[in-house]
Amino acid sequence: MQHSSTKPPLRVGVIGYGTVGRALVQILETMDWVNVTAIGVRNTPDYCPIGIRVFHNVSQLIRSSVVDVVVEVTNDSVASLEFLREAFQCGKPFVTANKKLVAESLLEIHAQRTEGHIVLYEAAVCASIPVLRSLATSWSTEQCTSVRGIVNGTTNVILERMSVYEQNYEQALKYAQEHGFAERDADADVSGQDAARKLSILCFHAFGTWLPSDTIPRVGIQGLTHDDIAFFAAREQSVKLIANATTTGRGLRASVLPTAVASSNAYSSTTGEQNFLELQWQYAAAQTLQGAGAGGIPTASAIIGDILATTRYEPYVVRNVLHNGQHANIHVLDEVITVYVRVRSEIGRNLHWDSIDTYEELGNWSRMTGTISVRELSEFCKDYSDTAVVRL
Numbered sequence: 001m002q003h004s005s006t007k008p009p010l011r012v013g014v015i016g017y018g019t020v021g022r023a024l025v026q027i028l029e030t031m032d033w034v035n036v037t038a039i040g041v042r043n044t045p046d047y048c049p050i051g052i053r054v055f056h057n058v059s060q061l062i063r064s065s066v067v068d069v070v071v072e073v074t075n076d077s078v079a080s081l082e083f084l085r086e087a088f089q090c091g092k093p094f095v096t097a098n099k100k101l102v103a104e105s106l107l108e109i110h111a112q113r114t115e116g117h118i119v120l121y122e123a124a125v126c127a128s129i130p131v132l133r134s135l136a137t138s139w140s141t142e143q144c145t146s147v148r149g150i151v152n153g154t155t156n157v158i159l160e161r162m163s164v165y166e167q168n169y170e171q172a173l174k175y176a177q178e179h180g181f182a183e184r185d186a187d188a189d190v191s192g193q194d195a196a197r198k199l200s201i202l203c204f205h206a207f208g209t210w211l212p213s214d215t216i217p218r219v220g221i222q223g224l225t226h227d228d229i230a231f232f233a234a235r236e237q238s239v240k241l242i243a244n245a246t247t248t249g250r251g252l253r254a255s256v257l258p259t260a261v262a263s264s265n266a267y268s269s270t271t272g273e274q275n276f277l278e279l280q281w282q283y284a285a286a287q288t289l290q291g292a293g294a295g296g297i298p299t300a301s302a303i304i305g306d307i308l309a310t311t312r313y314e315p316y317v318v319r320n321v322l323h324n325g326q327h328a329n330i331h332v333l334d335e336v337i338t339v340y341v342r343v344r345s346e347i348g349r350n351l352h353w354d355s356i357d358t359y360e361e362l363g364n365w366s367r368m369t370g371t372i373s374v375r376e377l378s379e380f381c382k383d384y385s386d387t388a389v390v391r392l
């Protein structure tokens, strides 16, 4: 691929040389329109291709005359914000895969657009799936009414291990960590926080509304046991962590919840670290996207698309927003949902149900189904994360 036959190769500096950084450098080394000229690291890497300068001072990399585009693939959301601001100051395009950075800095990133800065972050949401670019272009004339999907590969791997291999939660988490699907500190993934961050970014692009991720009610998968999964398997259902945002006349309904889905549907057939997204449109009706939601090489693929887009100055067009930099800050509505809950009996009375349909004692635990406010459930599970919750 060439970005122009007459132009010299684009010079890229990559900050962070872990799973994604190494995969990115590996692929870019095979392309002739681009040169990786620098990597920014904390610790000296065991290997780095010949001809690439290694910077321990990332600020120097960003300011270096051998770098045209800055790519940020660290797992450090504090330092990465400094890197982003430094790239702004230098007027250099910035590409990142860091969802925490993006979810926390969306307003700042898009405010900078008015200054002509370009920041692209396709890989931050569902890795290889080109959902942000598609929202900005292919469907730009349509009103999006709902975004729903599996946006976290780690929890998908864990739930699959619990279901298919009948592992308990701890064994499945260990498997995911040992096979590179989960970080050593997997809390952001298993608690639904990572999915909430991605949902926040998706809401910004799909609806043009700013929904801070910590305002999205969420329940993680930490409380689920193999017995809970088996309970649903017996009903020909599987359990998936689903992020969901739907517009209503009064605001948005948004949540991240373990959810029961029919064993035969597209959610259930989203296996391993794959992601799946279902978008509802005013005219186009339902559209789905499925693909690798994690992994160095697939994530690098999305980053490379963004690197190329910087050369054409193709920022994302965000619908309904950026009227003089202003964004609609929309209200997350509470919602009464039907759920399965297994909770320690001694604390179960602290849950305020709207109605209880079934109740069963299982030793020290109570298993119930009924209707309850999603906000109430989310707050309860922050205190009692060993509670199993599955939306029905």
Ligand SMILES: NC(=O)c1ccc[n+]([C@@H]2O[C@H](COP(=O)([O-])OP(=O)(O)OC[C@H]3O[C@@H](n4cnc5c(N)ncnc54)[C@H](OP(=O)(O)O)[C@@H]3O)[C@@H](O)[C@H]2O)c1
Pocket: 015, 016, 017, 018, 019, 020, 021, 040, 041, 042, 043, 058, 073, 074, 075, 076, 079, 097, 098, 099, 100, 123, 124, 127, 293, 294, 295, 296, 299
């Ligand atoms: N892996 C995926 O499938 C995937 C998918 C989509 C998005 N992402 C995002 O992509 C980013 C990178 O993920 P990853 O899986 O490659 O993580 P990783 O394997 O943990 O690598 C992160 C790298 O960043 C380096 N780093 C951290 N802080 C740094 C700093 N201040 N200056 C320079 N280097 C620094 C680390 O260096 P040390 O080794 O010295 O600590 C490490 O080499 C993350 O933001 C992640 O959320 C990952």
